[in-house]
Amino acid sequence: MKTDLHLLLECLKFQMGNPDSQKGALVTIYSICQDNSDACEYFREVGGLMFVSNLAKSCTHSIVKEASLFTLGVLAENNVYCQQTLCTLELFEDFCATLSKEDSSLNLKRMSVYVLLVLVSNNKCGQNLARESGCIDMLLLLFREILIKCNMHLSSKAPGELYQLWTSVCSALCACVNNPQNDENQKLCSSAFPQAKDWLQKYAQPEIARPICSLVGLTVANNSFAQGYFSSVGGLDAIAEVLIQLVADLQGNQSNSKFAVVMTKTLDACITDNAICVKRLSKHKITSSLIKLLSHETLDPADRFSIVLTLGHCTENCEANQYELLKSNGLPLMIQLLAESQDDELNKAATFVLQNCRQITERVFASVKQHSPDSKEGSPPDLMTATEKRIDEYWIKAKHMLHKIESLQRLHSKAS
Template identity: 65%
Template sequence: MNSQKVQINQCDMKTDLNLLLECLKYQMDCPLSQKEALITIYSICQQNSEASEYFREIGGLMFINDLAKSSAHCIVKEAALFTLGIIIESNVYCQQTLCTSALFEDLILFLIKKDSGVNLKRMSVYVILVLVSNNKNGQTCVRDTGCISLLLQLFRTTLSTSEKNLSDETSDPCYQLWCSVCSTLCACVNNPQNEDNQNICCSVFPYAKEWLESCTEPGIVRPICSFLGLTVANNSYVQKYFASIGGLDTLAKVLLELMHDSCLSHSSMKLAVVVTKTLDACIANNSAMGVVLAKYHTVSELLKLLSNETLSTGEKISIILTIGHLTEVCEENQCELLQNNGLPLMIQVLTESQDEELIKAATFVLQNCKQMTEQLSLKLYDKSLNV
């Protein structure tokens, strides 16, 4: 009985999509009808891989692709691009079909045309996002077509200085476009990691650093930290460049500012964890860079943050791993850990926690402490021999 219902539903879905495609084709002079048809198509295809695949098979995907380019009506272009994005996101074969240099070049045109509104640009960026997400070919296309350079330009220029202090970010179309650009840049460099794109994206680090220095609004700090963290991840060249322009210092200062927020509000605490994760991505492959952070007493700030009772297990793991990387080779950070009762805190985590990853992170820190005490013992022994 259930299988019959599924077959009927599939049959209805196919009939609906065929009718909607015909409606699109024969309503070329009626943009409102086309927009309504597109809305219905994406509501059927959203998170429905089978519907998206069928729509591709009957030529609907390519028709909407052409419609986005050829329609003279902005509302149709926007709806067509959004529908393309939904279908690409729902079905990997649709993603592969549309992942071409030609489409990236069309999207570039939408982004650079003077008469393109903010919403049309946002829809274009959304299509770029779903084309590059989890797709190495898409990451290559976005670079080879020069599209990534345009995204970086939008990252730099979409928000004015005044807009960085947002009162109602959710209703600001320029802010929404900028956030979409940040998300797309993250997908360009990550999952799979793409070193070539990381090396290109680090060109905007000075702008990101400047923004972090002038604004601690969560709506600005979160997207920038996500972008920074993924762009530096497992890339020693980019990590060194970020450190060379004072990026680590800036992140440490932002963390200090958030931690010194009177009574550490919940939002400041959550944002401090985000900044901590970004710091860790910057030093995880090169713990020697952690010495830069000693003068900001980052270890003691992280121990304070760790004592917050509202932290999730995942957040605790992130903080402890960061402490581990900071204390791996830096004696100053190791001393600060011991002076601020970090050792008993790690032992407490070990004895009270049931989480395997949390235990591993605490063990990592304790191992650093063990190495430090061994080295200290050797130094004292050498001194006693020389007396």
């Protein structure tokens, strides 16, 4: 492997006037280095990484420039030392310049975005350089402009190069704000929210909405400023409306249910630990739609967990959503999940929902008793709905289930 890489590097150096030979050498280099950290490290040590980086910057042949960028991406993706070496302000500024030029080919822009994505992934230094160099500003500009240029009404035809560039831009922006979470970049990327909201309302189709949901979800995650701004521009309302419509149109459609789960996860990121956003969401009566989605037969355990967790955040300190869950028959569904599921995380999420609804359920239960025919007031029984009259039976089961869980938790705490 070392001999091959050494010879290939020499080939690159002595074939400067032969772009086809250089491209062939680069293709072989990244083939060897793919999924091979040791090969990447050796190529870096012998100067190959910096030579390819300089080649990507100075070469005038597009096929060599694009192959050089792809090779850099492969090297950085498979070896953290290559990633660190390439994290320079100069290189990021080169990316910014390439992306800003009208005469840069779509493929060259895609390769630049790919390398940028690799350099910011799981890398705080790369994230900060992306902001300081203006790369994030340029990515946000491309995010807004490309979709308009595509005139995106996607049909059954294969997505074009512009669409592929747009999805790459979305992925790069996601990496700029997440893992590790970068508050400054989240605030910067929040500027995309008004356009994202408009597109969610206009293009309620997975090909467009999924990348937007990823960007929104990661930008608002654990960030009250971003959550509040997204809500203020109508983004929370837009997601709720799309989700409600998706659930209404389920009818055994598995692709629709998967898309609805994506919207649910985004909604959850927008409201977690944010009481103001939860309260705003309650006007949409989203809880009943989530209960309906949870009952869909095509869901896998991970999907169910996401929905139940969202229900937990919806009902946390929000009586309107808690009452909506009770009216939607959500209480017995939570109890059924606890009784049947072997998934610890799902059980914890269902317990979270039950705990949230404990007080309001007991109040409704007391109200039912007060207005029952056997009560002193003797109020007519038809004052309460049939669903409300069943709550007392379900709550007895729920309290028994919660008591068992609490007992197990105490035993576990003593054992540890």
